[in-house]
Amino acid sequence: MAQARRAHPRSRTDAALSFTQRVVAELAPYTPLLPCCRRSLVEGLALVTSAPGSIATTRPVAVRAAMQTLHADGIPAHVSRVTAARRTQYFVVGVDASTPQAPSERSCCRRSRLRGAFLGAGRLVRPDGEPYLEIGCAGEMGAAQLVDDFDVLGVPARSRRRRGRWVVTVRSGAGVGAALSSIGAQAGRLDFESGRVIREVRSGVNRRLNAETANLRRTAGAGVRQLESIAALEADSVRWQALPPALREAAELRSLHPDDDLAQLAELAGCSRPAMAGRLHRLVAAAGEGGDRVEVPVRRR
Ligand SMILES: [Zn+2]
The missing domain is CATH 1.10.10 (Arc Repressor Mutant, subunit A)
Structure with a gap:
C-alpha cells in the first residue's frame, strides 16, 4: 500500500473536500478499542463490497482503516491495487472468512459495523441541502443488517434496490444527525447541524418575505x-x-x-x-x- 498521505484536519484543501470526504476522513483514523468492534468494522466494510469474502473499495482511507484494524488483531492482510480506466480499486487480501460468525448484536458493534460500511460506501448530501445519507450495499442481506443496526440505534433507515444495487438510506434531518453521531462522526454532526440551521433560516426568511410582499401588494x-x-x-x-x-x-x-x-x-x-x-x-x-x-x-x- 502506498505511504499514506495524512490530511491535516482543517488544512487548506479541507474546504475543497465534499461533506462525505470530510466525514470519511474524520472516521478513518479511529481503530476500535474492543476486539468485537474491530471485527464488526471489518464486517461493515465487507457488507458493502461486491467481491465476496474480501474488502474492495475505491477509497484509500477506507483501505487504511481496514488494514489498521486487521493488524491490530495480528491478521496479516495486505492490499492489492487494481487500476482501471477511470479509478483505482483496492482489495484487502487475507481477511479470514473461513469462520463466519453471527453478526454481533452489541450496540458498540452495531456502531462499528455502520462506521465500516460508511467508510466503504457511505455518501452524504452537503449539510445545507436536503438531509440525505446513503450506504450502497453488496446485497439484500447486508442492507437488511445495516437497517437493523440503524433501527436499534434509533435511526430511521430503509433499504431499497436501485439500478441493481442495494442502498440503505436515511432521509430525515433528525435521522442523519443521529446517524452521524452513532458512527462517531462528531465533527460531521456539528457541520450537519449548522447546515441545517442555515437551510431552515433560509426557507423561513423566504416564506416570510413572500407573505410580506403579498401583504404590501x-x-x-x-x-x-x-x-x-x-x-x-x-x-x-x-x-x-x-x-x-x-x-x-x-x-x-x-x-x-x-x-x-x-x-x-x-x-x-x-x-x-x-x-x-x-x-x-x-x-x-x-x-x-x-x-x-x-x-x-x-x-x-
Ligand atoms: Zn463491540
Missing part, C-alpha cells in the same frame, strides 16, 4: 383604489357635497396622507380603525355608484 392596491375613488368624487361637486361629513373628512385625510396606514388615519380622524376602514370602503363604493368609470389621475397631496 394588497395594501398598496387598496390605497390606489381609494385615491382614485376620492379623486372621482371630488371632481363631481354634486356627489362630493352629498357625502356625509365623516366620509369627506376621511377622503381628505387619505389624500393628504397617501402612505399612512389605517391606524394612522384613524388616529388623525379620532375614530377607531374599523370605523376608518368602513369609511374608506364606503368612499370606494360611492365612487363606483353612477360614476362613468373614467380613468382618473391619482392626486397625491
